[in-house]
Amino acid sequence: MLQCVLYPPDKLVIGDILIRDDVIHTPEHLGAALLRLLVEPKSIDYRRRGLGTHLLQFAIKKARQRGIRRICGSLTQENINNNPNLVKWYKKHGFEIRTPSQENIENAVCGISFNLEQKLN
Secondary structure, eight states: OOEEEEEETEEEETTTTEEEOOOOOOOSSSHHHHHHHHHOOOOOOOOSSHHHHHHHHHHHHHHHHHHHHEEEEEEEEHHHHHHHHHHHHHHTEEEEEEEETTSEEEEETEEEEETTTOOOO
């Protein structure tokens, strides 16, 4: 379980990772700006900032500390469609990509597995 702590209002701490939104200055016409946000909300894209890598490394570290020997999971076609580089990303971080088995969820297109007994890089 990852522990999330709200840390001043504009920051979020997950484990030892600090996530912070940009500073928003009050515009001259606040009412018009709020209406624009409601009509055309601007989403924040957190991809390619290293957050996933840090969260994965944190989870692996905590699992090793607790004596867990293996992490396994499932990838669905929806996961891969949402992030076409996901399989390559897991391989880069030491995960084996496997054909789905009984330990995977029903709609998995592949399984992922990481042996925690292997040496740290």
